[in-house]
Amino acid sequence: MSLARNTLVQATLTLGSRVLGFARDMALAARFGQGPMMDAWATALMLPNLFRRLFAEGAFAQAFVPVYGGVRAREGEEAAAVTASEALSFMFAVVAGFCILLQVLMPWIMPWLLSAWRHDIGVMQVAVTATQLAMPYLACMTIASLLSGVLNTAGKFALSAAVPVFLNLCTLVPLLAPTVLPMSQPDTLLATSAAVTVSGVVQAGLLWWGVRRLGVKLKLGLPRLTPNVKRALALAVPGALAGGAMQINSVVSQVLTGSDEGARSVLYNADRLYQLPLGLVGVAIGLALVPRLTKAFVSGDHEGGRRTLDDGITLAMAFTLPAAVALFVIPFFIIDATVTRGAFTSADAARTADVLRHFAWGVPAFVLAKVLTPPFFAREDTRRPMIFAVSAVIFTVIIGSVLFFQLKAMGIDGVLGLAIATSLSAWVNVALLGGTLIRERAWSPSPRFLSRILRVLAASAVMAGALFAADVFYGLLSRVFLAKEIAVLVVCGAGAALYGACLIAFRAVSLSELKGVLRREPGGSVSSGLD
Numbered sequence: 241m242s243l244a245r246n247t248l249v250q251a252t253l254t255l256g257s258r259v260l261g262f263a264r265d266m267a268l269a270a271r272f273g274q275g276p277m278m279d280a281w282a283t284a285l286m287l288p289n290l291f292r293r294l295f296a297e298g299a300f301a302q303a304f305v306p307v308y309g310g311v312r313a314r315e316g317e318e319a320a321a322v323t324a325s326e327a328l329s330f331m332f333a334v335v336a337g338f339c340i341l342l343q344v345l346m347p348w349i350m351p352w353l354l355s356a357w358r359h360d361i362g363v364m365q366v367a368v369t370a371t372q373l374a375m376p377y378l379a380c381m382t383i384a385s386l387l388s389g390v391l392n393t394a395g396k397f398a399l400s401a402a403v404p405v406f407l408n409l410c411t412l413v414p415l416l417a418p419t420v421l422p423m424s425q426p427d428t429l430l431a432t433s434a435a436v437t438v439s440g441v442v443q444a445g446l447l448w449w450g451v452r453r454l455g456v457k458l459k460l461g462l463p464r465l466t467p468n469v470k471r472a473l474a475l476a477v478p479g480a481l482a483g484g485a486m487q488i489n490s491v492v493s494q495v496l497t498g499s500d501e502g503a504r505s506v507l508y509n510a511d512r513l514y515q516l517p518l519g520l521v522g523v524a525i526g527l528a529l530v531p532r533l534t535k536a537f538v539s540g541d542h543e544g545g546r547r548t549l550d551d552g553i554t555l556a557m558a559f560t561l562p563a564a565v566a567l568f569v570i571p572f573f574i575i576d577a578t579v580t581r582g583a584f585t586s587a588d589a590a591r592t593a594d595v596l597r598h599f600a601w602g603v604p605a606f607v608l609a610k611v612l613t614p615p616f617f618a619r620e621d622t623r624r625p626m627i628f629a630v631s632a633v634i635f636t637v638i639i640g641s642v643l644f645f646q647l648k649a650m651g652i653d654g655v656l657g658l659a660i661a662t663s664l665s666a667w668v669n670v671a672l673l674g675g676t677l678i679r680e681r682a683w684s685p686s687p688r689f690l691s692r693i694l695r696v697l698a699a700s701a702v703m704a705g706a707l708f709a710a711d712v713f714y715g716l717l718s719r720v721f722l723a724k725e726i727a728v729l730v731v732c733g734a735g736a737a738l739y740g741a742c743l744i745a746f747r748a749v750s751l752s753e754l755k756g757v758l759r760r761e762p763g764g765s766v767s768s769g770l771d
Contacts, residue, residue: 257401258516260408265512266579267415273583274505274591276363277425282508283354283498284370284433287342288377306620307471309393317456323468325459328386333463335382343372356501366426370433380440383460387447390456399450403443410439474622492637493658496644503655509579509592510659513571514599517563518606545615545682550689552611557693558749560607561700562739566732567600569707573714577728595659602663605670612673615682628672636665692748699742703735710735 272278312320342349350368351358358364388400414431417423423431451458497503566574571593580589616625643657677683710717710731717731718724743749 257405257408260405260412261512262516262578264408264412264415265509266581267412269509269579269584269588270582271415271418271428272425272505273585274502274509274588275583276357276360276501277366277429278505278508279354279357279502280363280367280370281429281432282504283350283367284374284429285436285508286353287371288374288381288436305389305393306617307468308389311468312393321456321458324386324390324456325461326464326466326469328383328458329461330463330465330469331382331386332379332460336379339375339378343375346371346375353495353498354504355498356503362426366429370429373430373433374436376437377440380437380444383444384440384447387444387451387458390451390458391447391454394454394456396450396454399447403446406442406446407436407439410435410442492633493640493655493662496641496658497655500648500654503653506588506592506595506653506655507658509575510596510599510655513574513596514567514603514606517560517603518610542682546684546686549611549615549677549683550686553608554689554692554696556607556611557604558696558743560604561696562703562736564600564603565700565704566707566735567603568597569704570711570731571596571600573711573731574728577718577724591653594653595655598656598659599663602659602666605663605666608670609666609673612670612677615677616673619682624676625673628669628676631672632665632669635668636661639664695746695748696743698746699739699748702742703739706738707731707735 268278268281272281308320308324311323346368350364350371354364354367357367384400384403391400411432414423414428414435417431418428448458493507497507572590575593575596576586576589579592580586613625616622640658640661643661644654647657648654674683678685714724714727717727721727721730
């Protein structure tokens with residue numbers, strides 16, 4: 241399948257999950273507002289989400305695919321299945337043990353994670369129990385990430401992109417239950433946390449079925465540190481750290497916000513919105529790039545690898561820049577129109593919008609990091625991306641801590657400082673990754689690539705002007721369209737249409753290329769029903 245078509249499959253299926261995820265977040269905001277239960281939920285989901293984004297959403301798969309694909313090419317399907325089974329058994333045992341340890345220690349860990357509420361015993365007890373209920377999700381995602389790598393190596397991207405929808409489906413059920421059955425906020429929170437683990441079991445089970453349907457027979461046995469497992473871990477661990485640098489930055493930010501009532505909720509809501517383009521575009525293109533780049537480097541086709549990276553970055557920016565522009569220009573419009581209801585007020589929306597605006601200018605860097613990391617993984621070089629990631633994390637910790645406390649001392653929301661530091665560190669990471677690839681001539685941006693990027697920027701600038709005008713007349717548009725929810729849909733839809741028209745008018749993309757997205761490359765495999 242073409243890179244564009246693989247990306248479209250990933251992004252389309254991920255979109256369904258993200259839409260449901262946004263619906264879940266609207267239900268959370270309406271139910272809990274930005275009070276103690278919302279802070280407790282954000283804390284309970286922090287560790288499972290960290291591992292989900294590190295492993296299940298690309299980084300582990302990116303590091304595992306070259307190892308599994310190499311064994312598959314050299315030694316055949318049976319040897320590759322043995323390697324995957326050994327890695328699965330070992331990683332599951334390690335992560336399951338880690339989950340149990342965290343569950344046991346959580347009563348002592350939680351006061352540090354949620355220090356703003358450490359003197360409220362009721363909030364602490366609910367937060368501890370909710371985190372313990374959600375923790376097994378980590379073990380389920382360990383299985384899911386490896387199974388996704390097996391499917392992606394075989395060119396089957398759809399199932400691994402589709403299963404995350406069950407996280408949102410399962411968690412929506414207890415959030416909507418209080419509309420039918422009387423439930424307190426703590427009970428709703430605990431039921432929702434338990435639903436996180438239920439969704440993990442469902443996802444892992446469906447991916448296991450998909451792998452078996454391909455004819456790959458994996459076995460979950462006693463963990464053994466075999467040579468193949470050592471090699472897989474040597475690549476996977478630093479690869480996960482490199483691919484998840486932004487997530488580690490997010491955790492550092494959340495630990496700091498734990499000392500400020502409501503700040504954890506603000507960060508959670510802003511994080512969910514700016515993660516949308518990353519999940520739709522960065523992860524999808526990252527997963528689709530790895531098999532193609534691995535094939536190019538193994539065969540010595542450096543020109544093919546360069547073209548693939550050019551296309552990947554162009555596609556990423558074509559989809560990401562308009563989203564970043566919208567989040568930067570009309571953040572309050574988007575949040576107030578879609579989230580403000582129930583316990584979530586317009587004041588909460590304004591505070592969240594200020595933070596979201598500073599995450600928005602980092603969104604292109606977040607996506608570029610996902611696209612620039614696979615060329616290193618394809619050459620089994622995970623050491624340098626790890627070094628770059630650690631450098632970015634150190635940058636975030638230092639700058640973010642200084643800005644957080646300095647702004648608080650000035651009477652300004654300290655969360656703004658964390659957003660600024662996170663976006664800055666993402667651009668530092670991109671500069672290190674991209675600079676290294678260019679210096680080593682692993683990637684040399686072509687004149688055609690640079691021209692197309694400039695045209696994408698021009699189309700984004702036109703859309704930004706239109707959105708700014710719409711933001712000025714937010715109140716009027718809400719009255720004209722009878723509801724603010726309808727107004728934001730119309731404005732975003734019109735902005736997207738204008739942007740698409742500008743892309744074609746400026747010749748950033750052509751109609752033939754858009755049609756090509758839906759075509760397979762010559763010799764492409766026939767669908768088995770899994771893609």
